[in-house]
Amino acid sequence: MRAGAVVPLALFAAALLLLPAAGPVFGALFPEVAEPLYRREAFAALALNHAGLVLFSLLPAAAIGIGLGIAATRPGAAETRAVADALVGFAQAVPPVAVIAIAVPAVGFGAAPALLALVCYATLPVLRATTGALATVAPEVLDAARGAGMTPRQVLFQVELPLAAPPILAGLRVAAVLAVATAAVGAVAGASCLGTPIIAGLVNGNPAWVVQGALLAGLMAFAVDGLLGLLAPGVSASSP
Amino acid sequence: MIRFEGVEKSFGAARALDGLDLVVPEGAFAVLLGGSGAGKSTALRLVNRLIEPDAGRVLLRGRDVAAEAAPALRRRIGYVIQGIGLFPHWSVARNIGAVPRLLGWDDRRIAARVEELLALLRLDPAEYRDRMPAELSGGQAQRVGVARALAADPDILLMDEPFGALDAVTRQALQAELRHLHAATGKTILMVSHDVEEALALATRIAVMAEGRLLQEGSPRELLDSPADPRVRDLMDGGALGMRRLSLVPAASLARPDGAAPEGLPRIPAGATARDALEAMLAARADAALLEDATGVPAGVVALADLLRA
Ligand SMILES: Nc1ncnc2c1ncn2[C@@H]1O[C@H](COP(=O)(O)OP(=O)(O)O)[C@@H](O)[C@H]1O
Ligand SMILES: [Mg+2]
Numbered sequence: 001m002r003a004g005a006v007v008p009l010a011l012f013a014a015a016l017l018l019l020p021a022a023g024p025v026f027g028a029l030f031p032e033v034a035e036p037l038y039r040r041e042a043f044a045a046l047a048l049n050h051a052g053l054v055l056f057s058l059l060p061a062a063a064i065g066i067g068l069g070i071a072a073t074r075p076g077a078a079e080t081r082a083v084a085d086a087l088v089g090f091a092q093a094v095p096p097v098a099v100i101a102i103a104v105p106a107v108g109f110g111a112a113p114a115l116l117a118l119v120c121y122a123t124l125p126v127l128r129a130t131t132g133a134l135a136t137v138a139p140e141v142l143d144a145a146r147g148a149g150m151t152p153r154q155v156l157f158q159v160e161l162p163l164a165a166p167p168i169l170a171g172l173r174v175a176a177v178l179a180v181a182t183a184a185v186g187a188v189a190g191a192s193c194l195g196t197p198i199i200a201g202l203v204n205g206n207p208a209w210v211v212q213g214a215l216l217a218g219l220m221a222f223a224v225d226g227l228l229g230l231l232a233p234g235v236s237a238s239s240p
Numbered sequence: 241m242i243r244f245e246g247v248e249k250s251f252g253a254a255r256a257l258d259g260l261d262l263v264v265p266e267g268a269f270a271v272l273l274g275g276s277g278a279g280k281s282t283a284l285r286l287v288n289r290l291i292e293p294d295a296g297r298v299l300l301r302g303r304d305v306a307a308e309a310a311p312a313l314r315r316r317i318g319y320v321i322q323g324i325g326l327f328p329h330w331s332v333a334r335n336i337g338a339v340p341r342l343l344g345w346d347d348r349r350i351a352a353r354v355e356e357l358l359a360l361l362r363l364d365p366a367e368y369r370d371r372m373p374a375e376l377s378g379g380q381a382q383r384v385g386v387a388r389a390l391a392a393d394p395d396i397l398l399m400d401e402p403f404g405a406l407d408a409v410t411r412q413a414l415q416a417e418l419r420h421l422h423a424a425t426g427k428t429i430l431m432v433s434h435d436v437e438e439a440l441a442l443a444t445r446i447a448v449m450a451e452g453r454l455l456q457e458g459s460p461r462e463l464l465d466s467p468a469d470p471r472v473r474d475l476m477d478g479g480a481l482g483m484r485r486l487s488l489v490p491a492a493s494l495a496r497p498d499g500a501a502p503e504g505l506p507r508i509p510a511g512a513t514a515r516d517a518l519e520a521m522l523a524a525r526a527d528a529a530l531l532e533d534a535t536g537v538p539a540g541v542v543a544l545a546d547l548l549r550a
Contacts, residue, residue, distance in 0.1 A: 138323070140322075140325035141325045143290070143321055143323075144319070144324075144326070144327070144385075144388075145327070146314070147288060147314055147319035147321070147325075147398075148319065148338050148339050148342065149310075149311045149313075149315030149342050150311065151311050154342070159327060159329075162329050163328065163329055
């Protein structure tokens with residue numbers, strides 16, 4: 001359990017430390033490339049920006065997803081639920097690159113369109129997990145809670161959310177891993193992140209850079225999955 | 241006292257209550273009896289406002305339940321359901337203390353009340369206080385459910401088929417405890433059941449319902465002896481009218497002094513019913529049974545012929 005969190009984190013940290021010194025290795029792997037190591041920005045800085053994108057998209061996504069999920073499951077909120085369902089279906093049908101392409105004219109280049117796309121994507125698993133988890137609370141438990149004289153707010157905070165917490169946390173974990181992967185796409189809109197070497201490598205025909213960016217992004221996803229696994233044990237985003 | 245006045249309630253096209261008028265006297269153990277879909281649960285849930293009527297009203301001691309905020313009303317009414325609905329993330333003690341906590345009791349008072357109720361329902365506090373609901377048998381869970389309903393000492397207890405999911409032995413044990421509880425506390429109990437035997441074993445008043453209406457209300461004996469409707473007759477008879485009548489009569493009320501009692505008669509407790517007496521006679525192939533008090537002293541004799549007076 002602990003090892004599941006520590007090993008991916010250690011791997012990610014090791015890659016971050018060793019990669020700047022791994023120029024000769026990539027030179028040997030990709031002899032046709034003139035500049036085998038990406039040096040335009042430090043990998044640590046890119047990783048930090050990447051983590052920032054993930055964090056600042058995950059927080060609003062969690063708030064929106066959980067909030068909407070709660071609203072959709074209130075008695076008499078059949079319409080809210082229908083709207084939420086439609087939203088989920090629609091948003092999942094649009095690829096992240098398209099969201100960014102639509103967002104750039106509206107909010108400009110940089111981190112803003114990437115954050116917008118990330119919030120859209122990370123909200124969905126949280127919303128789905130929240131509605132699903134709240135729906136699993138046994139009807140007789142809700143009946144007993146209301147019958148005992150709990151107000152709707154007390155039913156929600158004392159009974160429904162504590163019972164629904166593990167699957168909601170699992171949904172957050174899925175969202176976080178998804179966000180780490182999707183954040184790389186933000187480089188298309190000019191956001192500085194671990195996608196930046198990937199895009200630069202693709203544009204300049206430098207597969208070594210692509211590998212470096214992809215390696216770090218992948219290891220960060222594992223590290224985040226492992227860390228959140230401490231919060232939501234039992235369900236792994238990497239093995240659903 | 242609980243009074244239903246012309247209560248109507250529909251769910252979409254389904255008419256659950258079609259003008260219910262019913263009075264449950266203060267201190268009664270009243271059973272709403274009827275087949276599935278008769279509207280019993282709907283009637284019960286109107287009392288603590290889990291359901292609001294379309295027309296008519298429900299009065300508690302003369303006061304319309306709609307006049308009080310629903311949470312406050314529910315905190316002074318005990319509620320037990322078939323599914324029990326213990327809060328699975330809370331210990332037994334926390335479950336039982338749920339309503340007192342909502343009422344703002346301090347922790348010491350809640351803890352003392354929990355001990356008292358566990359003991360009352362024959363669960364060893366030291367053993368069960370900290371258990372989680374998943375670690376209880378069905379009978380133990382329902383005991384905790386009843387304890388939770390009693391926690392804030394409500395005057396009124398609503399029970400919706402509370403023992404429906406239990407095995408026969410556990411059900412009878414809990415019925416006996418409920419009977420003692422009612423006798424000891426004088427609370428007004430309104431219980432839903434579809435089981436005539438259960439109603440006869442517990443009720444001081446029975447209200448038979450069908451299709452959202454009251455067919456007849458009365459004492460168990462009145463309903464057995466003079467059903468006002470063929471459906472009440474069929475329900476109460478059930479091919480066992482005589483035995484059911486015997487089950488309502490204390491054997492002691494048919495007994496004679498034991499002066500000339502022959503040796504070797506089967507012995508039954510003084511509080512046994514006439515049905516228990518018949519059972520003892522048939523089992524022993526005797527034509528009389530000897531009543532004895534708790535210390536084993538004879539308290540009278542019931543003969544087979546005496547049962548005809550029941
Ligand atoms: N929440 C509900 N939604 C729709 N129909 C309901 C609901 N509650 C009860 N009913 C309907 O009302 C009728 C009476 O139900 P109920 O009071 O539960 O009967 P009982 O408890 O006597 O079995 C039934 O036809 C039932 O299907
Ligand atoms: Mg019912």
